[in-house]
Amino acid sequence: MNFDVQQIRKDFPALHQEIYGRPLVYFDNAATSQKPQVVIDRISEYYRTINSNVHRGVHHLSQQATDAFESSRNHIQQYINAQHAREVVITKGATDSINLVASSFGQKYLKQGDEVIISSLEHHANIVPWQVICEKTGAQLKVIPLTESSTLDLQAFQKMLNKKTKIVAVGHISNALGVVNPIREIIEMAHDFDIPVMVDGAQGIVHEKVDVQALDCDFYCFSSHKFYGPMGVGVLYGKTYWLSAMPPYQTGGEMIKSVTFEKTTYNDLPFKFETGTPNVADVIGFESAIKYIEDIGIAHIKTYEDDLLEYGIQKLKAIDGLRILAEGAPKAGVISFLLKDIHPYDAGTIIDKFGIAVRTGNHCAQPVMDLLEVPGSIRASMAFYNTREEIDRLVEAILKVREMFA
Amino acid sequence: MNFDVQQIRKDFPALHQEIYGRPLVYFDNAATSQKPQVVIDRISEYYRTINSNVHRGVHHLSQQATDAFESSRNHIQQYINAQHAREVVITKGATDSINLVASSFGQKYLKQGDEVIISSLEHHANIVPWQVICEKTGAQLKVIPLTESSTLDLQAFQKMLNKKTKIVAVGHISNALGVVNPIREIIEMAHDFDIPVMVDGAQGIVHEKVDVQALDCDFYCFSSHKFYGPMGVGVLYGKTYWLSAMPPYQTGGEMIKSVTFEKTTYNDLPFKFETGTPNVADVIGFESAIKYIEDIGIAHIKTYEDDLLEYGIQKLKAIDGLRILAEGAPKAGVISFLLKDIHPYDAGTIIDKFGIAVRTGNHCAQPVMDLLEVPGSIRASMAFYNTREEIDRLVEAILKVREMFA
Amino acid sequence: MNVEDSAAQIVKEFSLFDDWMDKYNYLIEMGKSLPLIDEKYKTDQYLISGCQSRVWVSAELVDGKVVFKADSDAVITKGIVNLLIRVFSNQPPEDIIDADLSFIDEIGLKEHLSPTRSNGLVSMIKQMKLYAVVFKTKLKDQGA
Amino acid sequence: MNVEDSAAQIVKEFSLFDDWMDKYNYLIEMGKSLPLIDEKYKTDQYLISGCQSRVWVSAELVDGKVVFKADSDAVITKGIVNLLIRVFSNQPPEDIIDADLSFIDEIGLKEHLSPTRSNGLVSMIKQMKLYAVVFKTKLKDQGA
Numbered sequence A, B: 001m002n003f004d005v006q007q008i009r010k011d012f013p014a015l016h017q018e019i020y021g022r023p024l025v026y027f028d029n030a031a032t033s034q035k036p037q038v039v040i041d042r043i044s045e046y047y048r049t050i051n052s053n054v055h056r057g058v059h060h061l062s063q064q065a066t067d068a069f070e071s072s073r074n075h076i077q078q079y080i081n082a083q084h085a086r087e088v089v090i091t092k093g094a095t096d097s098i099n100l101v102a103s104s105f106g107q108k109y110l111k112q113g114d115e116v117i118i119s120s121l122e123h124h125a126n127i128v129p130w131q132v133i134c135e136k137t138g139a140q141l142k143v144i145p146l147t148e149s150s151t152l153d154l155q156a157f158q159k160m161l162n163k164k165t166k167i168v169a170v171g172h173i174s175n176a177l178g179v180v181n182p183i184r185e186i187i188e189m190a191h192d193f194d195i196p197v198m199v200d201g202a203q204g205i206v207h208e209k210v211d212v213q214a215l216d217c218d219f220y221c222f223s224s225h226k227f228y229g230p231m232g233v234g235v236l237y238g239k240t241y242w243l244s245a246m247p248p249y250q251t252g253g254e255m256i257k258s259v260t261f262e263k264t265t266y267n268d269l270p271f272k273f274e275t276g277t278p279n280v281a282d283v284i285g286f287e288s289a290i291k292y293i294e295d296i297g298i299a300h301i302k303t304y305e306d307d308l309l310e311y312g313i314q315k316l317k318a319i320d321g322l323r324i325l326a327e328g329a330p331k332a333g334v335i336s337f338l339l340k341d342i343h344p345y346d347a348g349t350i351i352d353k354f355g356i357a358v359r360t361g362n363h364c365a366q367p368v369m370d371l372l373e374v375p376g377s378i379r380a381s382m383a384f385y386n387t388r389e390e391i392d393r394l395v396e397a398i399l400k401v402r403e404m405f406a
Numbered sequence C, D: 001m002n003v004e005d006s007a008a009q010i011v012k013e014f015s016l017f018d019d020w021m022d023k024y025n026y027l028i029e030m031g032k033s034l035p036l037i038d039e040k041y042k043t044d045q046y047l048i049s050g051c052q053s054r055v056w057v058s059a060e061l062v063d064g065k066v067v068f069k070a071d072s073d074a075v076i077t078k079g080i081v082n083l084l085i086r087v088f089s090n091q092p093p094e095d096i097i098d099a100d101l102s103f104i105d106e107i108g109l110k111e112h113l114s115p116t117r118s119n120g121l122v123s124m125i126k127q128m129k130l131y132a133v134v135f136k137t138k139l140k141d142q143g144a
C-alpha cells in the first residue's frame, strides 16, 4: 500500500506539538479532526483575495466568491454522488442538518399517533430534535433496541415498522462506541414500507465511502469539522422529492424569491433551505478537505484505519482489567473502554498528562451509556494520521493509570 | 485625528488587488466587510495549534480551546457591555439570531390576536421570520410606516403600540438606504407599554458604539462577517430574563444537561441556545476583529466614516440625474442611489468594469424598494478603510455610465 | 443565415473592439435595437428567473422555425438576449437544441456563462433550448 | 488552624513534589482519605453542576463555624475537594468568604481554576462560599 503515514502527518501542523513536554497524541478525532495545511491555507487565501458576499452580486469579487462557493457545493455533490447539486444543502453542522429535517419534515408529515424510529446508539443530536418534534406533533418516538453484542436489533426493528411509522433516523457509525450500523439493511427494510430514512453520517462519512444513491437514503447529514474541514459548516443531503415537499426551515435573505409585507415566495432548492450570508470561507475550505481526502483515497484510508483499529483493540484487550464496550460489534475508528472501576474522568486526567488526548464522559450519547450501565467511558478515536506507536503510548499511559489508582 | 487611513489599509490584504487591471475599490461593505490580517492569522493559528472540540473535554487542547472560546464570548460581552456572559449567545449569523428570537419568543409569547411590530426599513431577515411565526401563532404583523423623508414615523408607531403588542423588532441602521433609526426612542416608547424590543444590529454595530445596557434593548443581533470578523458567526444578545423564559431553539449536544429517551433536561444559559459543535475557530477570529476595532477606537472610526459619507453624498449629489434615496434622513455608511432611469443592473455592470465593487438590486429589502417605487438601487457602502480618492473614482465611473447609456 | 453563420457573424463584429468599453457600448446599442416584445408577453409566465433584471422571452413556431422575441428592463441584458435571438431565432428546433455556444466565449463574454451569474444568460439559453425541444416534439407529433 | 495556615500547610506539602505524577498521586491519596459524606446527602440538591464527575458538598453550622463534607465518584475530584475542605471546614463564615485562593495556583493546580474546566473546581468554591454567605446571614440574624 502506498500509504505513508509519516508523509501524511506532515500535512497536519497541529500534530507536531508538545503537550506537557511530550509529543501530542491526538485520539479525539471523533470530537473534531485536525486540518491539513491546504485547508488552512485555502481559508486564508479566500480572505486575502475574493472575500465577498455571494449570489446576486454583479461585481467581480462577488462573482468569484459565488463561483467558488457553488463549485464547492458541486464537489460535495460529486463526492457523495448525489444526483443534483440542489440536493446538497449547506448548514452549520450535522446538528443543524438534523434539526432542519426534524423540524421541516416533522411539520409537514407528523401528526398525533404517528411514529418516529431512532436507535439506541444515537448521539443526542439525533435524539432530542426528534423528541421535540414528537412532543409538538403528538407523534411517538420509538427506539431500536440493542442485541447482546451492542448492535442494533434488526428483528426488533422489523417488528417496529408499520403504517404509523413516518420516518427512521439512524446513525451510520456510533460516535460513543464506534459501532457500524447496518444502514443498507435498515434503509431497505424501511423502504419496503415506503418509509424514508435519514442517516446521521457525522461519523460515517469520515471512515468509509458514502454513495447516497447507492445507499438510497432519503437524507444524509454530516459536519465538515469532523471530516478534516473547517468548523461552522455542515451538509444536509436530501432527495429532491423530500426537499421540495418540505417547508423552509429558517427564513430571511437568500432563501426567498420575493417579499412583501403580505406574502413571501420562497426560492428554489437548495436556496429554500439556506438563509442568511453563508459561511463562504469555510465551505470553500471544506472543498479543499474533500480534495485532500480524494487525493489519498478513502479506500486507502479505510484499510489503514481498520488495521490500526484492530491493532489498538488487540493491544488494549490485553490489558488486565480493561473492558472494551460493544466489543464484538463491527467497528470503525473508535475504541471506547473502561479500566477496572476507575472513573473515566480520573483516567482521562492522567492520560492527558502523558500528552494524549482522549475523551471521557458520555460522549453526548447518554442513553446508550445508561443501557450499558456505565457512567461513561474513555474513548480513543483514531484518524488515518494516527500510528501504532501512538497506540503503544496510550497503552503505556493506561498501565500507569491502573498503577496509580490501584 | 490620529487616524491614518493609508496605514490602516495595510492591515487589509484583500484591498490590495487589481480588478480588470485597476486597483480594487471595495464599496460593498454592507454585504460583507474585508478582514484585517490579524483575524486571518488568528484563524490559521487556531487550526495549527489548539484546534479541538470545546466543553467537557479533559484533555489539554480541549481545555485551551474552551478557554479561548469562552474568553472570546467574554470579550464580546464587554464590547457590547452586556451584564453577563450568559447573555451572549453564539449563532451562525444575524439571520440565525433573529430566527431564534422569532421562533423561541414567538412560541412562548404569541397567540391569536397578538401583534408584532416591525418597520418598513427592514432587511428580509427581520421580516420573514416574523411573518412565519405570526402565521403559525395567529398573531398579526404590523409595520411602522415611513415619513416623507424616509425615516420611521414615530407618531404612527406610538399609535400602533397597545396591549396586544408583544414585541417590536426593528433595525438599527438600514442596510438598503443607510438610514439610522431612532432606536433609543423606539425602545423607550415600547417599554412604556412593557413591550420588549429586538434590535437587528447587523449594520448598527459596524458604525457606532453599541452599549446594550445603556440602550436597554431586550435583544440585539449581529453578524461577525460584517464587522471585520470571519463568516459563520453571529451573536444574539438577550436579557437574562427573556433568555431564561424562552424555550430552546435547536436541540442536540451541548445544550442539554441530561437525556433519556423519555425526558431531556436543558443546560443553563447561554448553552441552552447553543447546540452542536460551535464554530470555535471563527468565534476566536471574531475576537481578534473586536480587538482590532478597539485598538483603533469605534469613535475614531465613526468620525472618519461620517466625514467620508458626507464627502460622498456631496460629490454624488452634484452629478446631474443622480438621485440619492432617503436623502434627508440621518445616515451611516451607505449611499443608495439611482442614475436617471438607468437600470441599477446596467449601472453596476459598468461600474464593476472600473474595478469598483458596488451592489445593485433590492438589497434584501424589497418592501422598502416597493414603497419608494424603485426597482432597486445602486448601493455604495463604505468602511473606515475607504478613502476620498475612491469616492472620486466612483464619481468618474458614474459619469461614464451616464454617458454610455445616454 | 444558419446558427453557425450568425454566431460567426457576431464573433466578427466583436473582433473589431479591443476594449471592454467598446464591447459594452455595442451591447448597449444592440439592447436598444432589440425588437420589443408584445406587452402581453411581459408576464410572469415568460419571465426568466435568476436574473437581477427582468427578462421575458416568448417563442412561436412559424413554418417549422422558432421565432423568439424578448425584452428586459435592463439594456445590457437586452443586448445579450438580442445576441441569442440573432443566433437562435428563425432556426429549426434541432439546430437550436444542438447549437454550439462557444461564440459567447469568443466574444469575451465568457464570464457571463457561469451558472451563478446574476445576469441569467445561462437561464435564458436553457429556456430557449427548452422551447426548441417542445416545438421539436410538436413537429414530430404532427409529422407522425 | 485558620484558613491561611491550612493553605500554607498544603503549599508546603506540595512543594515536596517536583513532578506532576507525585502531585497527582498525593491528590489521589487525599481523595481516598476523604471522610465520606452521609449517603443521604448524595442527592441532586447537594450535587455541584459543571463537573464531569459527580461531586456532592454539604455544610452545617457548628458553634459558629462551617463544617463541610463532600464526596465524588472520581478520586481526583475527591482529592481536590478534600483540599478545599482542609482549608474551609471548621472556619467562621467570614473567613471562608474572604479566603484567598492563591494556594491553588501555588501548588500547580492553576489550570483547574479556569471557569471552563470540567472538573468543576470553580463551581465547588462558589458553592462553598455560598454556604458561608448563607450561614453568615443566619448568624447575623441570630445576633440581632
Ligand SMILES: Cc1ncc(COP(=O)(O)O)c(C=O)c1O
Pocket: A253, A275, A276, A277, A278, B030, B031, B093, B094, B095, B096, B123, B125, B126, B171, B173, B174, B175, B200, B202, B203, B223, B225, B364
Ligand atoms: C440589516 C440587516 N439585517 C440582517 C442581515 C442578515 O445578516 P446575515 O446575512 O449575516 O445573517 C443583514 C445582512 O445583509 C442586514 O444588513
Ligand SMILES: Cc1ncc(COP(=O)(O)O)c(C=O)c1O
Pocket: A030, A031, A093, A094, A095, A096, A123, A125, A126, A171, A173, A174, A175, A200, A202, A203, A223, A225, A364, B253, B275, B276, B277, B278
Ligand atoms: C454521530 C454524531 N451525530 C451528530 C453529531 C453532531 O455533530 P456537530 O456537533 O458537528 O453538529 C456528532 C458529533 O459529535 C456525532 O458524533
